[in-house]
Amino acid sequence: MTTPRRSTPAPFQSGYLVRLPLFTRLVLLAIIAFWLLEFQTIWSVVQWGALIPEEINLGTMYRLNTYPIIHTGFFHALFNALALTPLLERFEAEHGTLTAVALFIGPLSTVPAGLYILIERGILHMNTSVVGASVWVFLLLGSESIKTYKSHPNFSLGPYKIPTWTSPLFACVVVSILVSNVSFLGHMCAILVGYLLGLGYLKVFVPPEKVLRWIEGKLNLLGRLPHYVSVDQKTYGRYGVLPTSNAPGASGNSTPMSFLGSNQRLGA
Template sequence: MVTPTALPPLPFNPGRVRTYLVRLPLFTRLVLLIILAFWVLELQTMWSVVQWGALIPEEIGLGTMYRLNTYPFIHTGFFHALVNALAVAPLLERFEAEHGTLTAIALFVGPLSTVPAGLYILIEKVMLHRNTSVVGASIWVFLLLGSEAIKTYKSHPNFSLGPYKIPTWTSPLFACIVVSILVSNVSFLGHLCAILVGYLLGLGYLKVFVPPEKILRWIEGKLNLLGRLPHYVSVDQKTYGRYGVLPTTNPAGEQTPLSYLGSSQRLGA
């Protein structure tokens, strides 16, 4: 009687993956679902989703401004979509958990998509006179890496590479260069624009786009979002408090706010 051969162990724990997916906050889930939906739509051949929603400088006009928001959700294939989804999920999850679902929606549907897109169009079309299209959630990956780099720079200004001390804020730039060298058909300029906007976010210069907390509380209470929407992150239930501010007590008994976004000031009202 032949004994069945045992299957090799999986390189990951399915239980942990399931637990991680179950714990994803609402907006992060929606982003991943929209990425999946657009990839499925791209499988049909009657209509090109990429051509419709890509950020193409020459195609931007009054009737196609939607491209400033659709391009992060659209990808050129399964591998492209999978890699970007895996990369953006933990970064976006942390952002939403620290900032709240409404703030994440307001920023990523708004300035964190349109500002890097506008900067890219300005350089690509006006300065370089080119018309290279851009798609993919990697724009958000490098933007969030840029913001994280500013945060890390405040506590750890340098990291060692052999005998050299390298500023921590430059780490996304190195990642951008490495990805451009190792991966074909990626936009170095698009990723660079995203990093620059991430730096502005980390330094607090985009705080003018953050909705005031009073308005967020009013919307949440009026619509009862916390009670109606599963996995919703409210203003009062974020991981680290309002915009990641952690109060620490100094010897004089006063409290000093440490901001997630690399500034001693809070965003919003």
């Protein structure tokens, strides 16, 4: 028997935005803030925070965390925010705010970035920079596809049975075809890390629940922070629903890592 999952409300549903959990709100505010900062001409926000393989050193490690919240224009930021919000809101509601903070500021940003740099610079010998929250969008889609695969291994496309875990790969290909100047490699790296998350291989990066409860109690986070999701409030457990049975059947320019994209180019 499997536990039914909570449906994800549409971003524009009445009252949805006011119910967003804390970390999701902070991410959206950061995206908006960095987009607004792009209007000033003294400091190039994109050049400062983009993931540029040749620019990564001990003094610029912050780029491994800043690139998902920086975008190359209004529509790039808007479409990525719309795609990310329901996925991130669901993740935080299922796992708790502290877990979301630990993962998204840590391995869910740095691991895709490291994998991208390894392939882009080490194997392809290129230096295409990337920015955009679609790294998290495709990562979460990858994780969700693994969870869905456990209960619904296939979906039908005409006479063909397609494994459900491949759906983010199809989305990645379609976006790359329909939207110009997006990072196919960046999205693929994100999907791969999402698969690892869905399979549970990234659990090692999550602090033990005892530690999280101690922090929450010591700082009284639930009482002090509006919209905070505690370890004991999360909807379906830290790593979501794991079904027990299967369904029958088988350089200054930056390339947007955008889900629905932007018309600006990453790299030269």
